[in-house]
Amino acid sequence: MFVLRSVFITFATRIYDEIRTVEQEKHITQSPDNGKYDLLNTIQNPSDLRRLDISQLPKLCRQLREDIVEEVSANPGHLASSLGVVELTVALHYVFNTPVDRLVWDVGHQAYGHKILTGRRQRFCTNRKLGGIMPFPSPKESEYDTFTCGHASNSISAALGMAVASRSERHVVAIIGDGAMSGGLAFEGLNNVSSSPNDLLIILNDNDMSIDRAVGGMEKYLLKLDTNETYNRLRFKASQWLHSRGYLSEKRKKGILRFNNAMKSALAGQQNIFEGMNIRYFGPYDGHNVEELVRILRQIKDMKGPKLLHLHTTKGKGYKPAEESATVWHAPGKFDPETGERITEDCKNQPPKFQDVFGKTLLELAEKNPRIVGVTPAMPTGCSMNIMMKAMPDRTFDVGIAEGHAVTFSAGMAKEGLIPFCNIYSAFAQRAYDNIIHDAAILNLPVVLCFDRAGLVGEDGATHHGAFDLAALRPIPNLTIASPMNEHELRHLMYTAQLDGKGTFVIRYPRGRGVQTDWQCEMQELPIGKGRKLRDGNDVAILSLGPIGNLAEKAIEDTEGTFSVAHYDMRFLKPLDEDLLNEVGKKFKRIITLEDGVRNGGLGTAVTEWMNDHGYHPQITRMGLPDQFVEHGTVAELQHIVGIDVEAIRLAITNKQ
Numbered sequence: 122m123f124v125l126r127s128v129f130i131t132f133a134t135r136i137y138d139e140i141r142t143v144e145q146e147k148h149i150t151q152s153p154d155n156g157k158y159d160l161l162n163t164i165q166n167p168s169d170l171r172r173l174d175i176s177q178l179p180k181l182c183r184q185l186r187e188d189i190v191e192e193v194s195a196n197p198g199h200l201a202s203s204l205g206v207v208e209l210t211v212a213l214h215y216v217f218n219t220p221v222d223r224l225v226w227d228v229g230h231q232a233y234g235h236k237i238l239t240g241r242r243q244r245f246c247t248n249r250k251l252g253g254i255m256p257f258p259s260p261k262e263s264e265y266d267t268f269t270c271g272h273a274s275n276s277i278s279a280a281l282g283m284a285v286a287s288r289s290e291r292h293v294v295a296i297i298g299d300g301a302m303s304g305g306l307a308f309e310g311l312n313n314v315s316s317s318p319n320d321l322l323i324i325l326n327d328n329d330m331s332i333d334r335a336v337g338g339m340e341k342y343l344l345k346l347d348t349n350e351t352y353n354r355l356r357f358k359a360s361q362w363l364h365s366r367g368y369l370s371e372k373r374k375k376g377i378l379r380f381n382n383a384m385k386s387a388l389a390g391q392q393n394i395f396e397g398m399n400i401r402y403f404g405p406y407d408g409h410n411v412e413e414l415v416r417i418l419r420q421i422k423d424m425k426g427p428k429l430l431h432l433h434t435t436k437g438k439g440y441k442p443a444e445e446s447a448t449v450w451h452a453p454g455k456f457d458p459e460t461g462e463r464i465t466e467d468c469k470n471q472p473p474k475f476q477d478v479f480g481k482t483l484l485e486l487a488e489k490n491p492r493i494v495g496v497t498p499a500m501p502t503g504c505s506m507n508i509m510m511k512a513m514p515d516r517t518f519d520v521g522i523a524e525g526h527a528v529t530f531s532a533g534m535a536k537e538g539l540i541p542f543c544n545i546y547s548a549f550a551q552r553a554y555d556n557i558i559h560d561a562a563i564l565n566l567p568v569v570l571c572f573d574r575a576g577l578v579g580e581d582g583a584t585h586h587g588a589f590d591l592a593a594l595r596p597i598p599n600l601t602i603a604s605p606m607n608e609h610e611l612r613h614l615m616y617t618a619q620l621d622g623k624g625t626f627v628i629r630y631p632r633g634r635g636v637q638t639d640w641q642c643e644m645q646e647l648p649i650g651k652g653r654k655l656r657d658g659n660d661v662a663i664l665s666l667g668p669i670g671n672l673a674e675k676a677i678e679d680t681e682g683t684f685s686v687a688h689y690d691m692r693f694l695k696p697l698d699e700d701l702l703n704e705v706g707k708k709f710k711r712i713i714t715l716e717d718g719v720r721n722g723g724l725g726t727a728v729t730e731w732m733n734d735h736g737y738h739p740q741i742t743r744m745g746l747p748d749q750f751v752e753h754g755t756v757a758e759l760q761h762i763v764g765i766d767v768e769a770i771r772l773a774i775t776n777k778q
Contacts, residue, residue: 158184166240167214167265178215178411182207186439189233192245194458198256198580199230201437201450202299205328205408209432210234212414213294213324216422220264222292223283227276228299229257230451231326232266239265249580251754256582271584272549273522274304277323281310284319292422298326298434300499303521314427315398322421323400323429326408328436328447395429404431409438448502472638475630475668476573478608480505482615482644483542484512490619494534496520496543498527504544504573524549528556528568535566540619543568547575547587547629557625558597565599565624569615575604575629576669576717577746577760582753588746590629591666591694592722601649602627602695604667608640610692616644623649629667631717633756636671650696658687661774662705665715666691666724669765673715676770684774694724697731706737713742713773717765720745742773 160177161184164170173181186207193200211234213224219239226232236254237245241263247253258266268279280295287293301307302325314321395402403421406413414432421428436451437443442461443450455464487493487509495517501507510517520527524545531541545553550572561568575587594602601624605611611630618626655670656677663686665673670690677686687709689701705712712732714725725743732739744765751759760766 158188160184161188161237161242164238164242167219167238170211170214170238173215175215175412175415178211178415182211182411183439185211185234185237188237188242190440190458192248193233193453194456196246196248196250197452197454198233198249199452200440201443201447202228202231203233204440204443205434205436205438206231206296206298206326207234207438208409208411208414209296209324209326209434210238212411212418213296214238215415216418217292217294220267223267223280223287223294224265225268225276225280225283225293225295226258226266226270227295227297227301228273229270231296231299232258232270235265236263239263249582249753251752251758253753256580256753257584269584271582272552273299273301274307275310276301277307277310277314277321280323281314281317281319281321284321285317289320292320292322294322294324296324296326298324298328299436300522303499303523305523305525311395311398311400315400319427320425321427323427325404325429325431326434327405327431328434399427401426401428402431403428405433406431408432408434470638472635473608473640474505474634475608475611475632476503476505477508478611478635478640479544479571479573479615479630480508482612484509486615486619486644487513487516490540492538492540493619494518494539494541496527496531496534496541498522498524498545498549500544500546500573503546504571506544524552525556528553528570529560531568532556532560532564532566535561535568536564540567540569542571542615542619544571544573546585547572547590548578548585550590551593554593557594557600561625562597562599567619567621567623568625569618570625570627571615572627572629574632576631576667577751577756577763578632579756579759580753583750586746586751587629587631588719588751590627591716591718591724592726594627595695595722595727600625600627600695601693602629603693604629606665606668606670606690606692608635608637609642610647610690611635612640612642612644613647614692617647617649620646631668635668647692650693650698652689652691652693652698652701654701655688655690656686658685659708660685661711661713662687662689662709663713663715663770663774664689664691664705664724664728666694667717669715669717672760672765672767673770676767676774679767679771680774686774691724694727697727699731702728702731703735706732706735706739710739711742711776712739713744713770715765715770716745718745719748721748744770744773 160181186204189203217224226235235258241254244254249256255262257271259269260266270276276295276297280293284293297307393402401424403417406417417430421430435444436447453463456462483495483506495506495509497504497506498520499522501510501519506517520530527543527545531543534541557570572587572590574585575590578585578587591602594600603614605614614628617623618628661684663673673688677688680686689705691698712728714728716724720743723745725741725745729741732741746763751763757766
């Protein structure tokens, strides 16, 4: 029944959304724009774009930028990054024969213009909505989307693989930016690009930003890196002449490049890291001059060997509020496109966001414990570590988009006596899995790993759901894994984690608001591996982990008078509360486990294994995320579809799921 119900809900939702999408498209096509988008309206796909005269491209860019602002103002998403690459997007599709030629986007929130120009303008109003177009590029949605790009720093590696596989039958371009060059995978890709035969073009969209201001040595290096444009033109003309005369064979090219790089370094007093790796470097150029971009791309597209085009862009370009505050306008929510006034929800008498409780509690703890430091991989505002960063800049570290390094860096500090609180979004922490094992857990170092955005995150979809952390981390020795049901519990867990002798400690909590307006409680130590009984009962026991337990409470209230339900907040996935499990195993023939993570391998699996190992054989219903990637929609919509909302819990209690 549970499977049939899930299939029916999914099918019904898709049908409903198709009807809604048709109505939205009808509305768009019938709505006059008074010629505002006269040029953009002629573009259904890039082949239409390539029929334009180059002199028309600046006008097209203005209209594309206005369209993005207008759409995102009503249907919130990622704004500033896409505005910064409008000219680049137009130039790429104008010069290259997409989709035969491959454009591999990095950090996919740059790609709204790309989506609009590749046949999805009419459906762009459904972006990030249930059943609508995906929040980030995906080959599952369009042949113009060549690779998955929800996280950062993977474009060079993926594009190199495509370039090697294509054997020069098509052009392949990697577009990397928004701070993604600080990621270790980008450097690994560059290293391989320099040694593998390929004709890859790497475009570095350098806007000195990720979500917050970009940090690190690479960013400082790029700010100082300068190559004269006239020099680039002369060098290209010279290489063409030498090649036509037979002097510049592929065999001789590397030696000539090395000589050229040595001469240039001697004259400029600075080594170009890319040319030092035998990757031809062009730039930096103005990334907002679309006609010049077209000319440059035409000049270098057919050059043999790997090459990198360095562009300077402005995040939020063309929309003044976004240019002035790119961090805020990275994903601003709804706003008035004319005035730039953001439409914010009334937060009076509402519980705070979990991330804000984390940020304020961390500062509170750090003021009392001088050993506490904060670490974040490029998310100080997103995780609210900016609160401590402002008060204690010398004790907080933004390491850039480098999750693995964030964990190992934290472990190094912990080895020397500090207590790092390392905050990473759950889905991004997947990149640090080996670092957690090898660099923190083996030595049981006192690193506090705080996983924000755990569980279903909503509109950002499959690449961003924090679905796998519980199941992935549970087998690792030495880890303590906990999830707070509310704000008070988060504060207690953070206080407990920084006490001596607690070892490597994982705390995971969701995106969004909690349930308590009076969250500023006095903190206390929680016994490791001990849960709590929230209510007693006789018919069935619910064992929940984390904030999803609040949905269980509502479901239990709905069944009061019909079913006698006990509810246990487990608090800890590891170690499990064995006294609590013994009590449940002896008393109940029916158990429901509930978690906002994958069903396979998480709390439900742990409880089932424990019951079997200790001779208890109750009927166990495991409720969690299914063995599939969950797409995008509101959290409430997704909880309903996957069967972990109040209704689904109520049906499980009544044994009708």
